[in-house]
Amino acid sequence: MSFFLQLLVAGIATGALYALMAMGFVLVYRATRVVNFAIGEFLLVGGYLTYTLNLVLPLPWAMVLTLPLAFAFGLLVERGFVRPLLGRNVVAVIMATIGLALALDGATQLAWGPDQKYLEGQLPVLTLALGELILPSRSVWSLLLALPAALALVYALKRSRYGVLVRAVAESEVAALAMKIPAPRIVALVWGLSAALAAVGGALLAGLSGVGPHLIAMGLMVFPVAILGGMDSVGGALLAGMLVGVAESLSRGYLEALVPGITEATPFLIVLLVLLARPYGLFGEREIERV
Amino acid sequence: MLAVENLKVVYRGVILALDGVTLRVEPGEAVAVLGPNGAGKSTLVRALGGLLANYEGRVLDGRILLGDAEITHAGPLAPAREGLTAVLEGRPVFRYLTVMENLRAAGHRLPRARLAREIEEVLARFPRLAERRHEQAGYLSGGEQQMLILGMALLTEPRFLVVDEPSLGLAPRLVADLFQRLRQLQRERGLALVLVEQNARAALAIVDRVYVLERGRVVFEGRREEAERDVDVLEFYLGEGPAGYRQARRYRRRKRWV
Amino acid sequence: MPGKKLTRRQLLKTGAATAAVLAAPRWVRAQPRPVKLAVLLPLTGPFAFAGAAALEAFQDAVGLVNDELGGIAGRPLELIVEDTGYDVAKGTAAFNRVVNRERPDELLFVYGDSTGLSKALAPEITRLGLPYTATSYSGELADPERYPTIYVFGPTYQDMMEALLREIAARKPGARIALVYSNSEFGRDPIPYVKRRAAALELEIVAEEVTPLVLTDAGPVVLKLQRARADYVLTQGYVATAEPALLKAAREFGFRATFMGTYYSASNALIQRAGPAADGFLATYHNAYWYEVDVPGIRRARAYRRQKGRPNKPMTTYYVGAFFVGLTVAEAMRRAAAANRLSREGVLEALGNLADYDAFGLIHSLRFVRHRLPYTKLYRADARARRYVPYSDWIQLA
Numbered sequence: 001m002s003f004f005l006q007l008l009v010a011g012i013a014t015g016a017l018y019a020l021m022a023m024g025f026v027l028v029y030r031a032t033r034v035v036n037f038a039i040g041e042f043l044l045v046g047g048y049l050t051y052t053l054n055l056v057l058p059l060p061w062a063m064v065l066t067l068p069l070a071f072a073f074g075l076l077v078e079r080g081f082v083r084p085l086l087g088r089n090v091v092a093v094i095m096a097t098i099g100l101a102l103a104l105d106g107a108t109q110l111a112w113g114p115d116q117k118y119l120e121g122q123l124p125v126l127t128l129a130l131g132e133l134i135l136p137s138r139s140v141w142s143l144l145l146a147l148p149a150a151l152a153l154v155y156a157l158k159r160s161r162y163g164v165l166v167r168a169v170a171e172s173e174v175a176a177l178a179m180k181i182p183a184p185r186i187v188a189l190v191w192g193l194s195a196a197l198a199a200v201g202g203a204l205l206a207g208l209s210g211v212g213p214h215l216i217a218m219g220l221m222v223f224p225v226a227i228l229g230g231m232d233s234v235g236g237a238l239l240a241g242m243l244v245g246v247a248e249s250l251s252r253g254y255l256e257a258l259v260p261g262i263t264e265a266t267p268f269l270i271v272l273l274v275l276l277a278r279p280y281g282l283f284g285e286r287e288i289e290r291v
Numbered sequence: 292m293l294a295v296e297n298l299k300v301v302y303r304g305v306i307l308a309l310d311g312v313t314l315r316v317e318p319g320e321a322v323a324v325l326g327p328n329g330a331g332k333s334t335l336v337r338a339l340g341g342l343l344a345n346y347e348g349r350v351l352d353g354r355i356l357l358g359d360a361e362i363t364h365a366g367p368l369a370p371a372r373e374g375l376t377a378v379l380e381g382r383p384v385f386r387y388l389t390v391m392e393n394l395r396a397a398g399h400r401l402p403r404a405r406l407a408r409e410i411e412e413v414l415a416r417f418p419r420l421a422e423r424r425h426e427q428a429g430y431l432s433g434g435e436q437q438m439l440i441l442g443m444a445l446l447t448e449p450r451f452l453v454v455d456e457p458s459l460g461l462a463p464r465l466v467a468d469l470f471q472r473l474r475q476l477q478r479e480r481g482l483a484l485v486l487v488e489q490n491a492r493a494a495l496a497i498v499d500r501v502y503v504l505e506r507g508r509v510v511f512e513g514r515r516e517e518a519e520r521d522v523d524v525l526e527f528y529l530g531e532g533p534a535g536y537r538q539a540r541r542y543r544r545r546k547r548w549v
Numbered sequence: 550m551p552g553k554k555l556t557r558r559q560l561l562k563t564g565a566a567t568a569a570v571l572a573a574p575r576w577v578r579a580q581p582r583p584v585k586l587a588v589l590l591p592l593t594g595p596f597a598f599a600g601a602a603a604l605e606a607f608q609d610a611v612g613l614v615n616d617e618l619g620g621i622a623g624r625p626l627e628l629i630v631e632d633t634g635y636d637v638a639k640g641t642a643a644f645n646r647v648v649n650r651e652r653p654d655e656l657l658f659v660y661g662d663s664t665g666l667s668k669a670l671a672p673e674i675t676r677l678g679l680p681y682t683a684t685s686y687s688g689e690l691a692d693p694e695r696y697p698t699i700y701v702f703g704p705t706y707q708d709m710m711e712a713l714l715r716e717i718a719a720r721k722p723g724a725r726i727a728l729v730y731s732n733s734e735f736g737r738d739p740i741p742y743v744k745r746r747a748a749a750l751e752l753e754i755v756a757e758e759v760t761p762l763v764l765t766d767a768g769p770v771v772l773k774l775q776r777a778r779a780d781y782v783l784t785q786g787y788v789a790t791a792e793p794a795l796l797k798a799a800r801e802f803g804f805r806a807t808f809m810g811t812y813y814s815a816s817n818a819l820i821q822r823a824g825p826a827a828d829g830f831l832a833t834y835h836n837a838y839w840y841e842v843d844v845p846g847i848r849r850a851r852a853y854r855r856q857k858g859r860p861n862k863p864m865t866t867y868y869v870g871a872f873f874v875g876l877t878v879a880e881a882m883r884r885a886a887a888a889n890r891l892s893r894e895g896v897l898e899a900l901g902n903l904a905d906y907d908a909f910g911l912i913h914s915l916r917f918v919r920h921r922l923p924y925t926k927l928y929r930a931d932a933r934a935r936r937y938v939p940y941s942d943w944i945q946l947a
Contacts, residue, residue, distance in 0.1 A: 010768035
């Protein structure tokens with residue numbers, strides 16, 4: 001039993017990290033219908049920014065200061081790659097993100113060199129022990145950062161003034177513009193926010209495995225999580241992240257011995273099964289049929 | 292004063308939709324722009340709203356003046372600053388947002404307290420909306436959606452309100468009611484109203500002056516009385532009359548379903 | 550190309566080289582033809598850090614051979630560099646490009662990339678009679694009957710595991726062992742061997758975990774190892790990409806097994822990333838660390854870099870490994886030239902007779918046994934010193 005609980009807790013913590021990375025992705029998709037194939041590179045840039053700040057600052061401060069920088073990076077991407085294609089076919093923008101991914105791969109290697117970087121120091125240790133159950137510090141931090149961020153985001157989208165505007169722009173840019181809603185500014189904001197969320201994910205991952213191109217591969221986890229959650233649901237991304245994290249953890253604990261290597265495929269198997277039953281994912285918004 | 296001078300608009304660089312349109316609207320005045328399908332009415336609305344780019348359209352020649360400012364190429368948010376709001380065809384409410392959220396989105400520039408007051412005023416004016424305030428706008432009826440979009444337009448505080456085919460798809464009784472409300476609004480608020488319509492008879496009932504568009508040009512311009520005297524001529528231009536109107540509706544429906 | 554119109558791209562490509570040739574004085578052009586060493590390195594992609602280090606090493610080694618060792622019997626050694634992106638398809642294309650472009654009597658050695666790429670190229674390499682080695686220490690490559698021209702410049706992963714298993718058997722007879730390896734050719738390579746040998750040494754394998762190359766959360770893996778009550782954990786197929794996460798998680802869960810790994814775990818990056826949790830990690834390594842300045846090869850590399858004004862930074866194991874290969878390949882070429890057989894066959898013959906050479910102390914011996922060098926040392930991670938420190942003397946594995 002304690003083995004199961006321990007796996008569960010570890011899964012939830014990893015899932016929180018997945019959720020953090022996926023929420024920004026989902027937000028961009030929701031607001032602009034753009035599938036951001038450069039999301040892995042967003043993690044990478046976040047990781048490198050944290051690393052660079054960490055050269056002169058303690059890690060917690062480096063992570064905090066990364067947020068505005070990553071936000072600015074998101075704005076820059078929006079300005080440079082997305083806005084020029086505004087009003088064009090969404091596919092054009094998606095292709096642009098693929099190009100952006102390649103460009104960022106090269107640019108980060110040029111800027112920071114090819115060797116792996118690692119972060120100095122660590123976040124304050126917050127290991128929790130509940131009887132036999134141990135929650136390692138890094139899991140605690142994942143939960144501590146991801147959960148409030150996710151809940152705040154869900155709440156802001158639902159209730160705040162900006163949230164309503166984001167949803168309005170998401171539904172129809174031209175209708176929003178006609179109502180004098182500054183759609184370009186909202187879209188830029190969403191990209192900035194997405195980059196900042198990815199940066200937190202990148203920084204947490206970097207604390208674990210260093211900064212290097214492998215972070216891009218980690219970014220791929222965003223896709224099963226987002227699809228499972230329904231692509232456009234931020235709350236869905238949160239729950240789907242948890243689900244995928246827990247499934248991976250349990251699969252590692254119980255299935256791996258029977259089928260070595262199954263755990264890597266687990267997220268995708270779950271996505272497949274869920275989509276068969278619910279084509280819109282777990283929380284995807286259904287089309288309003290009535291015209 | 293809103294002035295359109297010799298406006299030419301093309302879509303995708305080749306399709307000429309407006310071919311030198313000139314018109315003027317004075318503050319506080321109600322003007323109808325009538326015309327059959329494909330005359331360029333909706334293009335005119337998009338141009339006034341600065342929204343052509345979103346439809347792959349572009350002003351080729353001529354200009355649009357609002358007061359002293361030229362807004363021809365100023366983009367979608369500039370006409371707003373000058374106090375012009377264009378309500379696009381098809382009642383483009385945000386269907387996944389509730390009625391309240393739609394109103395809040397439209398009135399986002401107002402200070403919080405004022406927004407609350409203004410929303411209450413809109414809801415008082417359209418009691419049906421008040422009843423359904425927490426429902427998603429996509430589930431409202433056509434008439435209710437039309438009220439909602441007008442309410443939203445009011446929350447943007449326009450001095451010039453351009454409305455594209457509000458009567459579309461509504462029962463005649465609802466159309467008469469809606470137009471009376473429009474008229475009332477226009478009077479109370481001292482708005483300049485540009486009513487872009489296919490339903491000439493209903494529109495003529497509430498406006499001061501009339502323009503008729505055909506194939507991207509102004510083919511008739513005059514006071515309402517002159518137009519009414521010449522309803523036959525108008526009907527010729529609009530391809531209308533009771534039978535023609537039904538035909539037009541059927542055409543519309545087909546277009547939307549395909 | 551004279552008389553032909555150049556396209557812009559061709560011009561850009563050849564521009565620099567052409568300019569150099571035209572500008573050089575006549576005696577340079579009269580210089581003897583070069584001898585060429587081609588290196589296919591992962592200069593982009595997930596292992597770009599290793600590829601970049603290896604590139605620096607080859608540049609230094611080739612420079613040192615030409616400047617200080619007189620080249621290859623008077624002929625200059627020339628380095629050809631291609632990027633593989635750690636991708637088999639891209640690497641194969643790069644290999645074909647080099648082999649088709651270069652003359653067989655000039656291109657005498659190719660240094661390749663991963664286990665996957667090397668296995669893919671092996672039949673063609675054999676057909677061409679081309680001397681070859683790679684970053685991979687796969688046991689499948691050290692097979693003189695199948696691949697007579699391929700050499701592994703170090704112990705195979707099997708050899709490395711053998712050294713670790715012997716250490717375990719000596720420390721704790723009947724110990725419980727867990728295997729953690731990446732889901733790749735690289736990870737799986739020595740596993741069947743380890744299972745066989747563990748049984749022979751009467752060690753019990755109590756857990757086997759296959760993971761991705763990069764591990765985000767090692768918690769579940771460590772929990773399983775802990776539940777299996779493993780005394781020793783052998784890792785394989787990572788490049789300090791999973792070991793730090795494993796070590797940290799083990800520390801957090803109070804799991805006290807000793808972790809061990811092979812050559813690619815011997816990078817100090819592992820200790821820097823794992824911090825205090827790295828302490829006691831045991832790795833096999835057969836070259837020398839940059840800070841082992843009593844090794845002549847390290848001193849020479851340091852002095853050469855200083856003399857050339859190249860950045861004075863601590864170099865990695867990937868650098869030292871490639872530097873060692875560069876020197877050794879040049880030595881084989883020089884011996885072939887001395888025997889008046891400076892050809893692919895001559896180089897292969899010389900590789901078989903290098904037993905008296907030790908590449909300035911960068912390896913125990915170059916006496917190949919079945920096309921690999923079955924000697925390694927064990928190094929122990931010292932978290933406080935943030936580096937690996939020698940733990941054993943040379944272990945001979947065959």
